Amino acid sequence: MTYQTLLVEQRGAVTLVTLHRPQALNALNSQILADLLAAMAAFDADPSQGCAVITGSEKAFAAGADIKEMQAQGFADMYGHDFFAGWDRFTQTRKPIIAAVAGYALGGGCELAMMCDFILAADTAKFGQPEIKLAVSPGMGGSQRLTRAVGKAKAMEMCLTGRMMDAAEAERAGLVSRVVPTADLIDDAVKTATTIASMAPLAVKANKEMVNAAFETGLAMGVQFERRLFHALFGTEDQSEGMAAFVEKRHGVWTGK
C-alpha cells in the first residue's frame, strides 16, 4: 500500500514508517493522521510484523501540528469536530512502536514521539512544546505525557517558555531511552525493533499493556494487573516452549499461541 505522506517498508519483522512531508518539516496535518492510522492498522493486523519504528528526516521528526491547517479554524470547528481526536486511535496500536527522533520534535511532533512506546534519539534531536508562542497549548497529550516523563518542573518550564530540550538533557530527564549518533539512528532503531519482534508475540503485547497500565492506575491496581497478565501468560503455548527451550539450552520457537 502507498501513502501520500509516509514511506512504509518492511525490514524483516519490522515495519519502518518514515514521515514524509519534507516541504513542511513533517508538520502533522489531517492527511498524515489518516495515513498513520491506516499504516498502524495494517501493521497491527499483519502477523509477520512484530514491531514498528516511526521516524522523520534528519532535520525534523515533525515540527508540530500543521499550523497552516489550524490557522483559520475557530472554536466551533475544533471542538465541534473534536480536532485531532483521531490521534487517540494511534495509541491503541497493540504492538510496540519505537520513535526514532532526529532533529526537531516540536509540539505535536514531540507529542507523537511520546505516544510511541519509547523514544530513541539521535544526538541532534530537539524536543519542545512551543505552542505557547502561538498563543495556544499542547493538544495531543503533551502536557500530560511530558509531565509524566520528565516531572513537573521541566514540563512546566518547557510548556510556559517554549524552550527546547536537547538530546543529552532529554536522556538525563528520562524522556528518551538512549541517544545514538545520527548516522546510526535508523539501524539502531531497526535492530532494537528486531529484538522485540523476535520475542513471543503474546508476551510482547502483555509487557506493553502492563507498562502502560503504570500511567493509568495506582500501584496496587497496577501490580494486580501485572500479576493477572503474568498468570494469563501461563496459559500460552509459547510459555511452555520458552521455559522448555531455556532448560534444553536452545532458542524458543514461537507459535504466537
Ligand code: CO8
Ligand atoms: N506547521 C506548518 N508548517 C510548518 C511547521 C508547522 N508546525 N513547521 C514548519 N513548517 C514549514 C514552514 O512554514 C516552512 O514552509 P515555507 O517554506 O512554505 O515557509 C517550512 O516548514 C520550513 O520551515 P522553516 O523555514 O521555519 O525552517 P527553519 O529551519 O527556519 O525553522 C523550526 C525550523 C524552528 C522547526 C520552525 O519551522 C518552527 O518554529 N516551526 C513551528 C514549530 C511549532 O511552533 N510547532 C508547534 C505547532 S502547534 C502544535 O503542534 C499543536 C499540537 C496540538 C494540536 C492538536 C489540536 C487538537
